[in-house]
Amino acid sequence: MDTAATLTAMHQAMGRHFGPLHWWPGETPFEVMVGAILTQNTSWKNVEKAIGNLKAAGVLAPHALDALERQALAELIRPAGYYNVKSLRLKAYVRWFVARFDGDAAAMAACDWRGLREEVLSVKGVGRETADSILLYGCGLPVFVVDKYTWRILSRHLLINPEDDYEAIQQFFRDHLPAEVALYNEYHAQLVNVGKAFCRPTARCAGCPLESFEHRADEV
């Protein structure tokens, strides 16, 4: 089985196991963008609390967040951790989003993803995974999101080298899967679900939908 066929078979196996995942868990594109920043190195459970606070305060909208004091924002997002740096990052992103698109996600989504990715990456506090999550899940653009789980699962299944960097892993998917938004969306969501449930740094594999695929026995 070649690489493309393996990736497709894995997608199908995960699909049988999890069913449709309906990602990203957010009601609006802007909520997705905010969540993408808040979830940096943080469990989604904690992010949900922070987003709940923003909704309750009536500030989960571009212009409202742009107008909010940084310190007040930090207090609202406290449950998501790193609240001081994340308040700065959120403010920086929202400032850009309002200045560039007047907070209009549809206008943003109409851009070519290549140039847009560079622009988003230029915002301080927005790295590659955050930018790509915003582009794929917030804007519906065909950009594969790579994260720690993606790296770990592909490494353990011998599809990439553990030394491969972000761009190399992203290129790997571009090379072996059709560039379809729905497919990229579902695939990344499936990898995160497998990662959470079966592919932890220490615990692994028991009952994993990818268990039958070739994998290494040692830790990665």
Added chain:
DNA sequence: GACCAGGCACATC
């Protein structure tokens, strides 16, 4: 109580 969580920027060598 240690470890981990859907990263990122910055310092230092």
Added chain:
DNA sequence: GATGTGCATGGT
């Protein structure tokens, strides 16, 4: 250019 460190809450 590679490697290390700070940021912080909350669940297991």
